[in-house]
Amino acid sequence: xxxxxxxxxxxxxxxxxxxxxxxxxxxxxxxxxxxxxxxxxxxxxxxxxxxxxxxxxxxxxxxxxxxxxxxxxxxxxxxxxxxxxxxxxxxxxxxxxxxxxxxxxxxxxxxxxxxxxxxxxxxxxxxxxxxxxxxxxxxxxxxxxxxxxxxxxxxxxxxxxxxxxxxxxxxxxxxxxxxxxxxxxxxxxxxxxxxxxxxxxxxxxxxxxxxxxxxxxxxxxxxxxxxxxxxxxxxxxxxxxxxxxxxxxxxxxxxxxxxxxxxxxxxxxxxxxxxxxxxxxxxxxxxxxxxxxxxxxxxxxx
Numbered sequence: 001x002x003x004x005x006x007x008x009x010x011x012x013x014x015x016x017x018x019x020x021x022x023x024x025x026x027x028x029x030x031x032x033x034x035x036x037x038x039x040x041x042x043x044x045x046x047x048x049x050x051x052x053x054x055x056x057x058x059x060x061x062x063x064x065x066x067x068x069x070x071x072x073x074x075x076x077x078x079x080x081x082x083x084x085x086x087x088x089x090x091x092x093x094x095x096x097x098x099x100x101x102x103x104x105x106x107x108x109x110x111x112x113x114x115x116x117x118x119x120x121x122x123x124x125x126x127x128x129x130x131x132x133x134x135x136x137x138x139x140x141x142x143x144x145x146x147x148x149x150x151x152x153x154x155x156x157x158x159x160x161x162x163x164x165x166x167x168x169x170x171x172x173x174x175x176x177x178x179x180x181x182x183x184x185x186x187x188x189x190x191x192x193x194x195x196x197x198x199x200x201x202x203x204x205x206x207x208x209x210x211x212x213x214x215x216x217x218x219x220x221x222x223x224x225x226x227x228x229x230x231x232x233x234x235x236x237x238x239x240x241x242x243x244x245x246x247x248x249x250x251x252x253x254x255x256x257x258x259x260x261x262x263x264x265x266x267x268x269x270x271x272x273x274x275x276x277x278x279x280x281x282x283x284x285x286x287x288x289x290x291x292x293x294x295x296x297x298x299x300x301x302x
Contacts, residue, residue, distance in 0.1 A: 177213035
């Protein structure tokens with residue numbers, strides 16, 4: 001089982017294989033850089049470690065090397081888990097500069113089964129990284145349901161920001177599971193190599209990643225529907241505002257014409273000298289407004 005882990009020290013014994021040394025080792029990039037004589041594809045591994053942006057694997061005749069970048073799956077800002085791996089028939093070397101992979105593996109030691117080979121240990125690590133992902137996806141799904149319920153009553157002020165964060169996270173997870181599925185397919189397709197001992201298990205790992213990716217794609221479709229619904233609500237609100245502005249403008253347009261007409265103050269305008277001219281204009285204005293309101297009500301404009 002897993003021993004007390006130290007930097008550049010074995011974390012798994014190989015008593016079953018009868019070999020001396022260790023099956024799994026953790027080291028930093030600088031130490032890996034100084035061991036050119038041990039790793040035949042030293043340059044390729046260093047190139048991959050230069051910028052760990054995604055999960056990938058490259059197959060060679062005597063080794064498989066690659067990187068794993070695990071996105072955050074918590075509301076808390078946790079250190080990003082990213083590391084490289086160099087797999088041979090006898091040994092798995094894990095390379096990490098930032099984060100605490102050693103501590104994480106130590107916490108998961110109770111869940112790690114006794115591996116028969118180095119590639120099986122790597123497989124168990126990847127499976128552990130996906131173990132509780134369905135719970136996190138359920139958490140995201142519940143959050144989207146809450147957004148949908150909130151949108152049904154009113155539009156929250158931060159709705160679009162929360163929706164954008166969910167969309168970005170789902171895009172990141174979709175790429176992550178797609179890459180893990182590709183690694184599983186790659187391992188399974190090279191099951192004839194001596195350093196791959198559990199091809200069927202790699203196939204199951206790939207299918208599990210594909211199922212998680214399908215779940216993410218369904219959530220992304222829900223995000224699109226929520227965004228369209230949000231946009232339709234905003235369009236309806238804007239149309240309502242424009243309708244009110246149009247009604248108000250139309251309501252006062254005849255009154256503006258009336259006041260402008262009698263505001264000319266020509267000498268020969270008889271209404272200027274009529275004792276009831278002012279009350280008559282007030283009555284005409286009220287009558288015009290009442291008739292317009294009746295008309296707008298009939299047309300259901302407000």
